[in-house]
Amino acid sequence: MISYMPWVRQFLRDRLAVLGFFIILLLILVAIFAPYLAPTTAIYDVNLSERLQPPTSKHLLGTDSQGRDILSRMIYGTRITIIIAVIAIGASLFIGVPLGLIAGYFGNWFSEVIQRVSDIFLSIPQLILAIAIAAVLKPSITTAILALSITYWPWFSRLVYAQARSLRITTFIEATQALGASSPRIIFFHVLPNVITPIIIRSTIGMGYTILTAATLGFLGVGAQPPSPEWGLALAEAREYLPKAWWFALFPGLAIFTVVLAFNMFGDGLRDVIDPRLRISGK
Amino acid sequence: MKWLVYALKRILYFIPILVSLIVIGFFLFYLIPADPVRLIAGPFATPQQVETLKQQYGFDKPLYIQFLRYLTRFFHGDLGLSIHTHRPVMMELIERAPATFELGLISLIGSILLGIPLGIFVALRRNNWVDHLFRAITIGGLAIASFWLGIMAQLYFGYHLDLLPIGGRITPGIPLKPITGLFLLDSLLGLNPRALFDSFKHLILPAITLGLPCFATIVRFTRGGVLDAMKSEYVLYEQAMGLPRPIRIYKYILRNALTAPVVQIGLLIGYTIAGAIVVEKVFAWPGVGNFAATSIIMFDYSAILGFTLWSGIAFCLGTLLSDIALALIDPREVSR
Numbered sequence: 001m002i003s004y005m006p007w008v009r010q011f012l013r014d015r016l017a018v019l020g021f022f023i024i025l026l027l028i029l030v031a032i033f034a035p036y037l038a039p040t041t042a043i044y045d046v047n048l049s050e051r052l053q054p055p056t057s058k059h060l061l062g063t064d065s066q067g068r069d070i071l072s073r074m075i076y077g078t079r080i081t082i083i084i085a086v087i088a089i090g091a092s093l094f095i096g097v098p099l100g101l102i103a104g105y106f107g108n109w110f111s112e113v114i115q116r117v118s119d120i121f122l123s124i125p126q127l128i129l130a131i132a133i134a135a136v137l138k139p140s141i142t143t144a145i146l147a148l149s150i151t152y153w154p155w156f157s158r159l160v161y162a163q164a165r166s167l168r169i170t171t172f173i174e175a176t177q178a179l180g181a182s183s184p185r186i187i188f189f190h191v192l193p194n195v196i197t198p199i200i201i202r203s204t205i206g207m208g209y210t211i212l213t214a215a216t217l218g219f220l221g222v223g224a225q226p227p228s229p230e231w232g233l234a235l236a237e238a239r240e241y242l243p244k245a246w247w248f249a250l251f252p253g254l255a256i257f258t259v260v261l262a263f264n265m266f267g268d269g270l271r272d273v274i275d276p277r278l279r280i281s282g283k
Numbered sequence: 284m285k286w287l288v289y290a291l292k293r294i295l296y297f298i299p300i301l302v303s304l305i306v307i308g309f310f311l312f313y314l315i316p317a318d319p320v321r322l323i324a325g326p327f328a329t330p331q332q333v334e335t336l337k338q339q340y341g342f343d344k345p346l347y348i349q350f351l352r353y354l355t356r357f358f359h360g361d362l363g364l365s366i367h368t369h370r371p372v373m374m375e376l377i378e379r380a381p382a383t384f385e386l387g388l389i390s391l392i393g394s395i396l397l398g399i400p401l402g403i404f405v406a407l408r409r410n411n412w413v414d415h416l417f418r419a420i421t422i423g424g425l426a427i428a429s430f431w432l433g434i435m436a437q438l439y440f441g442y443h444l445d446l447l448p449i450g451g452r453i454t455p456g457i458p459l460k461p462i463t464g465l466f467l468l469d470s471l472l473g474l475n476p477r478a479l480f481d482s483f484k485h486l487i488l489p490a491i492t493l494g495l496p497c498f499a500t501i502v503r504f505t506r507g508g509v510l511d512a513m514k515s516e517y518v519l520y521e522q523a524m525g526l527p528r529p530i531r532i533y534k535y536i537l538r539n540a541l542t543a544p545v546v547q548i549g550l551l552i553g554y555t556i557a558g559a560i561v562v563e564k565v566f567a568w569p570g571v572g573n574f575a576a577t578s579i580i581m582f583d584y585s586a587i588l589g590f591t592l593w594s595g596i597a598f599c600l601g602t603l604l605s606d607i608a609l610a611l612i613d614p615r616e617v618s619r
Contacts, residue, residue, distance in 0.1 A: 124553075124594075131575075132308075133311065135578075135584075135587050219561065238434070243437075253428060
C-alpha cells in the first residue's frame with residue numbers, strides 16, 4: 001500500500017481531477033438514494049394541469065410537457081446513466097480484455113484475426129455503428145447497452161494486446177514459463193495484473209464517452225424510450241417546446257455535461273498520475 | 284516511386300475495412316430483423332402479399348444467392364428504396380451530400396484555421412491565463428453533448444437575441460441557382476451577395492456546434508505537439524548554439540509539432556460525419572445526417588444501411604487524405 005501513497009498525494013494536487021472524483025461520487029450517491037432525494041417518486045404520472053411550468057419553489061427545475069417534476073426525473077435519470085455506462089464498459093472489458101490478452105500473449109493466426117476485427121471496428125465512427133445496431137434491433141435501453149458494448153470492446157482489446165505483447169518477451173514471464181506454469185496461469189496471474197493500470201484509466205475515460213454516446217442514442221430515438229427519465233431522451237422531448245420551455249432543455253443537458261466533464265477530468269488526472277507516458281505533454 | 288508505394292499501401296489498407304463493412308451491413312440488416320418482408324409489407328398485408336413480396340425481393344432464395352444479389356446491387360449503386368421517402372436511397376444520399384459536405388468542411392476548416400494557431404499560441408505562453416482559459420474550453424468542448432449545445436445556441440442566438448436563423452440552409456424565397464450544391468460557392472459563382480450573406484448566416488450556428496469538439500481536439504493536440512517538440516534534444520541543442528527563438532519555433536519546432544494534430548484531423552473527419560446526424564437534426568439542415576436521423580425513427584432499414592456504408596466510405600477517404608497530409612509533413616512516414 002505504501003507504494004501507492006505518492007500517487008494519491010500527486011492526484012490530490014490536481015484540483016480538477018479531485019473535483020471530477022467528487023462529482024462522480026455525488027452521482028453514485030444520488031443514483032442510490034434517488035427515492036429519498038427526489039421531491040416526488042411519481043416520475044411517470046402525467047399531470048396536465050401543471051405542464052410546462054417554469055422553475056418555482058414547488059418544482060425547483062420546472063415541469064415537463066406531461067406536467068412531471070423535472071428535478072425528480074433527472075435524479076432518477078442518474079440511475080439509467082450509471083447503469084448504461086457501467087454495464088456497457090463492463091461488457092466491453094469482459095469481451096475485450098480476454099481477447100487482447102490471448103491475442104497479445106500467443107501471437108498466432110488467432111491474434112491476427114482478433115487484431116483485424118478490432119481494426120475494422122475502430123475504423124468506423126463508434127456512433128454510426130452503434131446507431132446502426134441499435135436501430136436494427138428494437139430500440140430500448142438494453143439495445144443501447146448492447147450497441148455500446150459491441151462497439152467499445154476493441155478499445156480494450158487493442159490496449160491489452162499492445163501491453164501483453166511487450167510483456168511476453170520480458171524476463172519474468174520467461175522465468176515463469178521455464179518453471180512450467182501453464183499458459184492460462186501465466187496469462188491470468190502474471191500478465192493480467194500488469195495491464196490492470198491502463199485498463200482502469202481507459203475505463204474511466206470510456207465511462208464519460210459512453211455516457212455521452214448513450215445520451216445521443218436516447219436523443220436520436222434509438223436508446224431509452226418514453227416515459228423513461230433518461231437525459232438524452234428528455235432533451236429530444238424538450239426540443240418540441242422551444243423556445244418557451246427553456247428549463248426543460250437546459251437542465252438535463254447541463255447534467256450530461258457535468259457528468260461527462262467529471263469523468264474526463266478524473267480520468268485525465270488518473271492518467272497523469274499513474275501513467276505519465278500516456279499524457280499529452282505539458283498538461 | 285516511394286510515394287506511389289506508400290499511397291497504394293494506404294489504399295490497400297482500407298479495402299478489407301470496406302469489404303467487412305459491406306458484409307456486416309448485409310448480415311445486420313438482412314438477417315437480424317426476424318422478417319424483413321413483414322417490415323416492408325406493413326402490418327396489414329395478407330399472407331399472399333407477403334409471399335409475393337418475398338419472391339420479389341428474393342428472400343425465398345438461399346442465403347449465398349441473396350448475398351451475391353446484394354453485392355451486385357451495391358456495386359451498381361443500388362441501395363434499395365427508402366421506406367419513408369419512397370425514392371432510391373442512393374438518390375437521396377447524392378442529393379443531400381453537398382449540404383453535409385459544406386457543413387462538415389466549414390466546421391473542419393474553421394477548427395483547423397483557428398485551432399492550430401491558437402494551440403501554438405497557448406503552448407508558447409504556457410501556464411498564463413490564456414492557456415488556462417483555453418484548457419478549460421478544450422476540456423469542456425469535449426464533454427458537451429452537441430445536441431444540447433445546438434439547442435442552447437438556438438435558444439440564445441436564435442430566439443432570445445433574434446440574431447441568427449435557427450434552422451435550414453437559406454431563407455425560402457431567396458433565389459439561388461444550384462451549380463455545385465454548396466450554397467456558399469454557388470452564390471459566389473452566381474455573384475449573388477444576398478444569398479451568400481444569408482446562407483452564411485444559416486451556417487454559423489450548426490458549424491460552431493459541429494466544430495467545437497474538433498476545435499478543442501486540435502488546440503489540445505497542437506499545444507501538446509509544440510510542447511513535446513520544445514522539450515526534444517535537437518531543440519535544446521539549437522538553443523545552446525544560439526539559434527534565435529523565432530527560427531527555432533517556425534522552422535524546426537512547428538513541423539514536428541504538427542504531426543499530432545494532423546493524425547487527429549483524420550479521426551475528426553469520422554467524428555464530423557457521425558456528429559452531422561445530431562447537428563443536422565437539431566438545425567433541420569437538409570443533409571445526409573438529417574436523412575439518417577429521420578430514417579432511424581422510421582425504421583427505414585435500407586436508408587440506414589445506405590447511410591452506414593456511405594459514411595464508412597467517406598470516413599476511409601478522409602483518413603486517406605490525412606495520411607497523405609501526414610506524409611507531406613513528415614516524410615519519415617513514407618519510408619517506414
